[in-house]
Amino acid sequence: MALPRAEVLFGDSPEAPALSKAEVSERFDELMKAVDIAPTRTLGPADVVQAFTEGRGISFEQQPTTAYGALTKALGGADIQKSLSAESLASITGALDELKAQQPDLVKDITTSSPVAGGLVAFDLEAPAKMLTPRPTPLRNRIARKRGIGLSHRFKVISGFSGTGTGGVANLHPGIQDTTQTNFAPSGSAQSLYYARGPKITYAGYDKTVAYSQFSVSDQVTWSAQYAGQGYQDIRQLSRTSLMYSSMLLEERMLLMGRGTAGNGFLGALAAPTALTLTARTATGSETALTGVSTNIYVKVTADAGDFGQSVLTSAATVAPVAQVVDVTVTLPAGATGMRVYVSTGSSDPGDAARWYAGKSGTNKFTLQGALPTSGVAASTVTADTSAYAAGYDGILPICTGPDSGYVNRLNAALSTANPGVEWQNAFVALYDKVKADPDRTLLNGADRKQLSDALKTSSSSNYRMTITQDQLTGVTIGDVVNTIINEVTGKGVAVEVHPWMPQGNAPIISDSLPIPDSEVSDVWSVFNVQDLMGIDWPVNQFAFESSSYWFGTLLCYAPAWNGAITGIQAA
Structure with a gap:
């Protein structure tokens, strides 16, 4: 514990006249000498045993924890009071009392919240950041990857011939007699060339063209982020790794459920569901009856295309307020992975801006139950079909x-x-x-x-x-x-x-x-x-490192x- 400087203890104060440097030094030396000659005693194990044997016990008083407390206790000791002159003792006591108000560090402990609110402590920060990001791509890992050329891939298919039962080709009986005649004239020719041969087989086939599309995602690391992260993590390396895995994961999802536009030879956009019906019924099993519904319920749905989008909205269907559950049923178009449901309430239809996403189903039925949503994704955000993309393919x-x-x-x-x-x-x-x-x-x-x-x-x-x-x-x-x-x-x-x-x-x-x-x-x-x-x-x-992925x-x-x-x- 460091004592205050001599000038602080013996310097100018309202109660004492100004002292010269020599007088300050002399009084400080007197204080140190008094402290040094104060008797001390160290208790050993024998002293403790003897004290308890004699029935005296030992008292351990609380020791001061601040500089102010230590000096005050020392000045109160009889030995120091005898060693110091009354004038010196009064000067020291007055100076300490003044410092108590002016310098809180003399009376405060150093704790985890003092003298700095956050504490004078180190941060146990483990580097680098943990990557809790699942990234399985089983389809991408399994499906063969081959070299393409140009703007599209093309191949021809023989889908059937007589006897395969495929391609819409009818079967024919191969039996013949000596008198059997078959026309072998070129197709479309008016000429007749009959020969004594079995009937000709027929074929079916088609051409297939699959357009190529370009794909890319990007990322940016500002200079400040990169340089401020030194010693903790390489932010550019994190950006590049994340960009690579993001590209692979997005390709995986396209391989599974991507959908291209009809103009590029793919299946095109999903149609909206039809035959939207709302049916109220009693809740069963773990279902919860609707709560807080005092006005009509209005519902619109879309055909779900998976991760990348949905069809346009249906027209609204309505049902009167009920303290039951309501089944939403539709007829889904071919290719839909399910449906998404948007719901609103009111004495009249409040419109799509107040119609909120309530969930989705993998079947043609969704059950409204419990408390209906009153915020979130509004049906008004579904302004156009997002189920198919011009830069995309069928998954x-x-x-x-x-x-x-x-x-x-x-x-x-x-x-x-x-x-x-x-x-x-x-x-x-x-x-x-x-x-x-x-x-x-x-x-x-x-x-x-x-x-x-x-x-x-x-x-x-x-x-x-x-x-x-x-x-x-x-x-x-x-x-x-x-x-x-x-x-x-x-x-x-x-x-x-x-x-x-x-x-x-x-x-x-x-x-x-x-x-x-x-x-x-x-x-x-x-x-x-x-x-x-x-x-x-x-x-x-610019003040940033930028990267992109690309595949075609x-x-x-x-x-x-x-x-x-x-x-x-x-x-x-």
């Missing part, structure tokens, strides 16, 4: 649910518990009958896969059984999951996989290869890129009819 879900798909079934119901997996078996039968397809895997949302696994375990007709033996009464592992569905048509195992970004209610059925040895199709699904993903650091022309390509499916989808799976 797996649109293709598997589109007009060229081999099978689409919109359940609008939960998965069967009476016959678990029957939805997929029906699809396998239809795909085999149509093109002799033998799919490789099906993709599900995590909740839908759980529902399928639970259906197996709870089915009364299932042979699934859980057995716990005597030696397993503790540490029992419960739960099971469906990882393969056996195709009851071909006997092949179809892998059941969860896709991290799959919209609930949708399950595409995918063929990776064709069961045709000379199809000239090595991969049913392929990404063709004129330029695959690359990163660009732009020249510095498309996704194509050579054989849509060998794929299918189950949609409208009601959440459990």
Whole structure:
């Protein structure tokens, strides 16, 4: 503990005349000498034992914690009072009393909030920042990536010939007799050239053109952010890494649910749902009746296109106020992943600016319950279709649910518990009958896969059984999951996989290869890129480091009819 300077203790004060430097020094020396000669005693273990043996006890008084307290206690000691002159003692006491008011640091402790509010402490900051950012891209990792050229990728397809039962080509009987005559004149010719030969087979085919699109995302790091972050994290490196993963994740979502415009040869925008109906009913199970509704309920919906957008709004439907739940049902267009619902209340329709997003469903039904939203995303923000993009292509879900798909079934119901997996078996039968397809895997949302696994375990007709033996009464592992569905048509195992970004209610059925040895199709699904993903650091022309990603390509499916989808799976 440092004592105040001699000038502070013995300097000018209202009570004492000014002292010379020699007098100040002399009085300070007297104080130090008195402090030094003050008797001290150190108690050892023997002293403590003797004191308690004699019944005297020992008192440990609170020691001063500030400079002011230490000096005041010292000046009150008999030894120091004897050693100092009365004049010196009075001067020191007066100076201390004056300093007590003028210099709080003499009377305050140093704590975690004093003398600085935040404390004189270090920050235990761990570097660098933790990247809690999931970034799985299973489709991008699996689908073949090939070299593209020009502005589009083109190929020709022979979709059928006599005997295949595909491409709309009718079968013909090959039987002949000696008198059989077949016209072999060129097609469209008026000339007749009959020969004694079997009938000619016929063909079907088509050309396919898939346009390439450009894609890019960007990021910026200001100079201040980069340089201020030195010693903690390389902000430019973080920016580049995030930009790369962001590009891959956005491409993954496009591969799954992207949708291109019809003008570029893709499926185009989703139509709005039709047959919008509102039905009030009594709440059941875990449902909660509507609360706070005293006026009419107005609802509009859109067809959901997944992560990238939605269709235009329907017209409004209305229902009178009820203390029940209200089912919103529609007819969804082909290719929709579900619907989004916007709701408002009032004695008359307040319009889209006061109609709020209430949620979405993977089926054709959404139930309004509890407290209706009164803020958030307004229906007025849905000013145009955002389900399809000119700079985009059709992803797996649109293709598997589109007009060229081999099978689409919109359940609008939960998965069967009476016959678990029957939805997929029906699809396998239809795909085999149509093109002799033998799919490789099906993709599900995590909740839908759980529902399928639970259906197996709870089915009364299932042979699934859980057995716990005597030696397993503790540490029992419960739960099971469906990882393969056996195709009851071909006997092949179809892998059941969860896709991290799959919209609930949708399950595409995918063929990776064709069961045709000379199809000239090595991969049913392929990404063709004129330029695959690359990163660009732009020249510095302002106080910032700027980067972009870029890729130029498309996704194509050579054989849509060998794929299918189950949609409208009601959440459990």
